[in-house]
Amino acid sequence: MKETAQALKNLLSSPKNIVITTHRGPDGDAMGSSLGLCNLLQQIGHSVKVITPNEYADFLHWLPGNEDVIIYEGNEEEADAITANADLIFLLDFSHLSRIATFADAVKKSKATKVMIDHHQDPDREIAELIFSDTTACSTAQMVYEVMDAMEMTSYLNKEIAECLYVGIMTDTGSFKYASTTAKTHHIVAKLIAAGAENTKIHDLIYDNSSANRIKLLGYCLNEKLRLYPENNAAIISLTAEELTRFEFKKGDTEGFVNFALGIKGIKFAVFIAEKDGMVKLSLRSKGDFKVNEIANKYFKGGGHMNASGGISEVSVSETITKTEQIIKEYKTELTKSN
Ligand code: 5GP
Numbered sequence: 001m002k003e004t005a006q007a008l009k010n011l012l013s014s015p016k017n018i019v020i021t022t023h024r025g026p027d028g029d030a031m032g033s034s035l036g037l038c039n040l041l042q043q044i045g046h047s048v049k050v051i052t053p054n055e056y057a058d059f060l061h062w063l064p065g066n067e068d069v070i071i072y073e074g075n076e077e078e079a080d081a082i083t084a085n086a087d088l089i090f091l092l093d094f095s096h097l098s099r100i101a102t103f104a105d106a107v108k109k110s111k112a113t114k115v116m117i118d119h120h121q122d123p124d125r126e127i128a129e130l131i132f133s134d135t136t137a138c139s140t141a142q143m144v145y146e147v148m149d150a151m152e153m154t155s156y157l158n159k160e161i162a163e164c165l166y167v168g169i170m171t172d173t174g175s176f177k178y179a180s181t182t183a184k185t186h187h188i189v190a191k192l193i194a195a196g197a198e199n200t201k202i203h204d205l206i207y208d209n210s211s212a213n214r215i216k217l218l219g220y221c222l223n224e225k226l227r228l229y230p231e232n233n234a235a236i237i238s239l240t241a242e243e244l245t246r247f248e249f250k251k252g253d254t255e256g257f258v259n260f261a262l263g264i265k266g267i268k269f270a271v272f273i274a275e276k277d278g279m280v281k282l283s284l285r286s287k288g289d290f291k292v293n294e295i296a297n298k299y300f301k302g303g304g305h306m307n308a309s310g311g312i313s314e315v316s317v318s319e320t321i322t323k324t325e326q327i328i329k330e331y332k333t334e335l336t337k338s339n
């Protein structure tokens with residue numbers, strides 16, 4: 001970390017054109033780490049643009065710096081020109097170019113030096129010259145703080161950066177409850193609060209700011225769409241495009257639904273399946289040492305972390321349910337072993 005941070009500090013010693021990008025379907029950690037880093041780099045004299053592959057949930061739109069984010073889908077020409085002209089490109093919260101979808105080509109073509117800051121397994125080391133990879137880190141936002149610290153730049157920590165990084169850490173740790181939350185995480189969070197992050201306000205803006213439709217959709221999922229497999233300690237919730245339309249679905253509305261299934265006593269493996277943007281997307285969650293990233297990778301072209309992963313399915317929602325039921329049966333031994 002120290003050596004890579006020194007190399008990065010050297011690169012940042014003269015003004016640069018910088019692009020920061022993050023994974024498709026940006027979540028709190030993707031946006032928090034990107035906008036936090038953007039603010040730091042702007043303060044030290046760089047020209048910085050955050051480019052996301054696609055849109056993200058409304059509950060992240062209050063983040064400081066959000067108004068200048070360029071969404072690649074729909075703004076390809078502008079984003080391609082900025083990317084071609086960049087000296088440095090930061091790749092945040094992902095470790096394979098497939099995660100930035102249609103933006104990948106422009107990033108690949110650009111002669112810019114690439115810097116990865118990420119906490120996912122098995123990073124593709126070919127895609128960046130400087131790599132900060134820590135698969136034990138709870139979030140990329142925590143790593144951005146650590147990189148700042150290693151570059152001796154924490155004096156630039158202001159309320160804006162603190163709130164961005166707080167969002168990243170809070171969302172990727174399930175509000176500080178996942179096993180990845182360590183004493184270090186809490187030490188860093190303490191510094192963020194001391195720097196002005198309003199923790200109660202942030203929690204409220206992210207979690208207690210739902211539309212009535214979202215809450216009704218949640219009720220519908222739990223009441224009518226929850227399939228339980230108690231003999232295998234597993235659960236599935238699924239939604240078709242028609243059902244999402246019925247509840248006036250907006251991006252981000254189903255975030256966290258899978259955790260309700262995982263919150264049922266005895267459930268170790270929960271799957272949320274939804275038909276969105278013409279695709280069938282899966283969110284996989286587990287408790288203990290049941291590795292959902294292996295399942296996401298083996299069956300759903302995806303990946304992620306041991307207890308939280310995602311992927312896509314190329315068949316219909318009902319066929320995806322059948323496939324998931326087969327997987328649940330196949331893993332019965334692991335799902336029912338006592339530990
Ligand atoms: P979510 O279920 O919230 O969409 O995603 C949970 C985690 O799974 C993300 O933080 C990310 O690490 C991973 N993930 C989600 N979707 C994909 C995907 O399509 N491909 C890969 N490789 N990882 C994914």
Ligand code: MN
Nearest residue numbers: 029093140172
């Ligand atoms: Mn993350």
